[in-house]
Amino acid sequence: GKKGKEYFNKRLLKSETISKFKLGYALEGWDGLAGFLSKKQVDLKKAEQAGLLIPKKNGGYYDRFRGRVIFPINNMEGQVVGFGGRVLDDSLPKYLNTPETPIFHKGELLYGLDSAYKYIRENGRAVIVEGYTDVLALNNHGFYAAVATLGTALTSNHIRKLKGFTTEVVVIFDSDTAGKDAAMKSLPLFLNEGLSARVMVLPEGDDPDSFINRSGLEDFLKNLEKSVPMFDFFMESRLSGGDRNISGQVEILKEILPVLSEITSDLQRSVYIQNLSEKCGISETIILEEVRKIIDKGP
Numbered sequence: 171g172k173k174g175k176e177y178f179n180k181r182l183l184k185s186e187t188i189s190k191f192k193l194g195y196a197l198e199g200w201d202g203l204a205g206f207l208s209k210k211q212v213d214l215k216k217a218e219q220a221g222l223l224i225p226k227k228n229g230g231y232y233d234r235f236r237g238r239v240i241f242p243i244n245n246m247e248g249q250v251v252g253f254g255g256r257v258l259d260d261s262l263p264k265y266l267n268t269p270e271t272p273i274f275h276k277g278e279l280l281y282g283l284d285s286a287y288k289y290i291r292e293n294g295r296a297v298i299v300e301g302y303t304d305v306l307a308l309n310n311h312g313f314y315a316a317v318a319t320l321g322t323a324l325t326s327n328h329i330r331k332l333k334g335f336t337t338e339v340v341v342i343f344d345s346d347t348a349g350k351d352a353a354m355k356s357l358p359l360f361l362n363e364g365l366s367a368r369v370m371v372l373p374e375g376d377d378p379d380s381f382i383n384r385s386g387l388e389d390f391l392k393n394l395e396k397s398v399p400m401f402d403f404f405m406e407s408r409l410s411g412g413d414r415n416i417s418g419q420v421e422i423l424k425e426i427l428p429v430l431s432e433i434t435s436d437l438q439r440s441v442y443i444q445n446l447s448e449k450c451g452i453s454e455t456i457i458l459e460e461v462r463k464i465i466d467k468g469p
Contacts (some may be wrong), residue, residue, distance in 0.1 A: 171195040174239045177258055181303060182383055187310045190285065191241065196255060198237035204230075221252065221268035238266065241302045243274070243320065244284040251279070254302055254320065265301075267320055277325040280317040280332070281305055289314040290335045297370075297394070298324070298332075298341045299378050307379040311387045316378070324356045329363045338366040340397045342378055354404045354425070359430035368397040401442060405449050419450045423460065430457075431464040 178188055187193075193412025196203070207217055214231050219224045223231040238255030245251045252268035268274050281300075282305040297316040308316040319328065324341075332339055334391040339360065343353050346454045353369050360367035371379050372392055398406075408422050426446065433439040440445060443461065447454040 171235075175257055176462050177239050181307070181379075181450070183306055183310055187306055189305060190309070191282075192250075194240040194242070195230075195242050196233065196235035196238050200232045203233045210324050219271060221231055221271050221274065222223060234268075235266065241281070243268070243279060243281055245273070245279070246284050246287070248284050252320075253280070259268065265321055275434075276320045276322045278327040278331070278442060279320060280328055281320060282309075282317045283331065286317050287335050288317055290317075290332070290368050292337055295338045295340060296332045296336050298339060299377070300343065301377070304378040307382050308390070309457070311382050311390070313382070313390065323352065324359060324376075326359050326363065329359050329365055335364055338363075340370050342351075342367045342370045342372065349401065353400055354429055357387065357400050358429055360400070362432075367400040369403040370394055370397040373405070387403060405446070419452065423452070423457070427457070427460050428464055430461050 171194065175331055177195075178193060183193075189454070204214065204223055207214060207223075213295070214223060216361055218225060218231060222234055224234050233257040233326075238257055239261075241254040241256070243252040243254060252274035255269075256264045257264055264317075267276065272373070281302055286296070286305075287409055292314050295315065298314075299308070299310070299318050305316050305318045308314075312319050313316045317332075329339070341353055341356065357367060372378070377386075378390070381393075394444065400406060402424070404420055405422075430439055430442055433442070435461075439457075439461070443457050446452075
């Protein structure tokens with residue numbers, strides 16, 4: 171496990187954090203786990219069903235995770251139901267997850283929630299980040315109310331899980347365009363579940379891992395307090411880019427109307443339409459008509 175230890179040390183992770191999240195390393199050989207399980211007389215078919223082994227064409231099995239640091243993924247009872255693995259070189263894929271199994275469903279699980287939920291409940295707020303190392307870095311610095319999606323977009327199931335512990339979620343996406351688009355696409359999910367959604371903006375090129383390791387917990391918390399409502403974040407990011415002319419406004423409408431059409435509550439939708447009308451200077455009636463067209467058209 172030396173290579174794994176070196177990687178986690180390079181990420182400045184404390185031994186307590188490594189131990190808490192049961193971080194590990196999968197050896198580079200093709201059948202290290204398969205051979206170990208055979209010696210323990212474990213049914214390799216079950217290991218295949220669990221996503222740990224892959225069957226060979228000519229019989230037998232080889233390990234799914236090889237030469238990767240390993241992040242165990244727990245359910246709410248703290249039981250390991252899957253794994254994430256990261257390579258230590260430039261090979262692809264950079265991250266590899268357990269495939270869908272009877273007990274592992276990416277669209278329902280959030281990394282770190284089994285330990286974070288009590289802190290989320292205490293703080294009245296959950297923080298969603300994009301990766302395992304972001305959760306680990308925040309924990310390393312004493313912030314325990316963070317969870318991450320498993321390389322997939324946020325789902326209603328994710329948000330429903332968080333809804334059991336809090337009424338507010340702060341999402342920290344990357345500051346690039348893809349991150350902003352991901353924030354906007356998740357807005358209807360939060361609205362339809364009745365959760366307040368805010369966005370924390372990090373400096374260009376930063377993620378929570380790099381930011382908190384450079385600036386510390388205090389600066390992270392200050393930025394967290396400056397988080398803005400998700401809809402306002404989207405509008406400001408678009409309008410601040412010189413999109414106040416007619417063509418720019420049309421582009422904003424093209425992006426946001428499909429989002430508004432996904433909101434199931436007419437009352438909530440009307441509030442956002444009013445807000446959009448004020449910011450863009452376009453009649454509420456016209457916006458509502460366009461949204462209705464999208465709804466009537468269907469998926």
